[in-house]
Amino acid sequence: MKSVLFVLCLLVLGGIFLYVFLSPVFGAWEGKHVANYYLENALEDTGSANLVSSIVWDFRGFDTLGEETVLFTAALGVFTIVMFGMKRRK
Amino acid sequence: MDIIIRTVTKGLFPFIILFGVYILFHGHLTPGGSFPGGVIIASGIALLAISFGLRKAERVIKEETAHIVEGLVALFLVLIVLFESFVRDILIPTGSVFELWSAQQILLLNVVGGMMVSMALILIVFLLMKE
Numbered sequence: 318m319k320s321v322l323f324v325l326c327l328l329v330l331g332g333i334f335l336y337v338f339l340s341p342v343f344g345a346w347e348g349k350h351v352a353n354y355y356l357e358n359a360l361e362d363t364g365s366a367n368l369v370s371s372i373v374w375d376f377r378g379f380d381t382l383g384e385e386t387v388l389f390t391a392a393l394g395v396f397t398i399v400m401f402g403m404k405r406r407k
Numbered sequence: 408m409d410i411i412i413r414t415v416t417k418g419l420f421p422f423i424i425l426f427g428v429y430i431l432f433h434g435h436l437t438p439g440g441s442f443p444g445g446v447i448i449a450s451g452i453a454l455l456a457i458s459f460g461l462r463k464a465e466r467v468i469k470e471e472t473a474h475i476v477e478g479l480v481a482l483f484l485v486l487i488v489l490f491e492s493f494v495r496d497i498l499i500p501t502g503s504v505f506e507l508w509s510a511q512q513i514l515l516l517n518v519v520g521g522m523m524v525s526m527a528l529i530l531i532v533f534l535l536m537k538e
Binding site: 360363364365367369371375378379381382385388389391392395399402403 | 441505517531537
């Protein structure tokens with residue numbers, strides 16, 4: 318059972334490695350560039366004068382939600398560590 | 408702490424909080440946003456806690472209150488993201504640029520996210536000072 322799991326993990330990792338290795342080089346892709354779209358259309362799309370804010374909370378909203386989750390988890394981790402330390406001292 | 412730090416903190420504390428709230432509410436108009444505004448508010452509370460001690464800082468916001476508010480605000484943030492189309496089309500219009508009540512959901516998300524950032528950092532500061 319354990320060896321099957323090990324082989325499965327190895328296969329998945331190898332697949333990811335091959336996929337990254339064979340995908341095109343970063344920046345060499347001749348396709349649509351999304352940055353120009355932001356510069357030209359973000360003001361009309363969102364009505365926000367601060368383009369950074371409009372990207373962070375509109376175009377990349379779920380990324381920012383993940384960032385807030387990281388912060389929430391950090392506070393939770395500190396709380397857990399401190400509470401465990403207090404309990405042990407008593 | 409030092410008398411200099413105490414005096415400066417006593418005079419400056421309301422303005423630090425005001426500046427943080429201003430940055431939160433103008434995140435879609437001027438540089439800044441949820442994270443800088445939240446950090447400024449949290450640093451004001453941290454300054455109070457360092458100069459006057461934890462007791463005085465907990466008179467402004469208690470640790471339990473920070474817990475509850477952080478959880479509620481995180482729930483609210485997820486709800487706003489889930490019902491984003493309702494907020495952006497019905498609650499807050501696109502409006503004209505450089506008006507306060509504009510920019511669809513960005514205004515609301517900035518305020519709510521900044522509150523969550525400030526509560527999390529206040530909680531971390533309080534817990535580490537208690538330790």
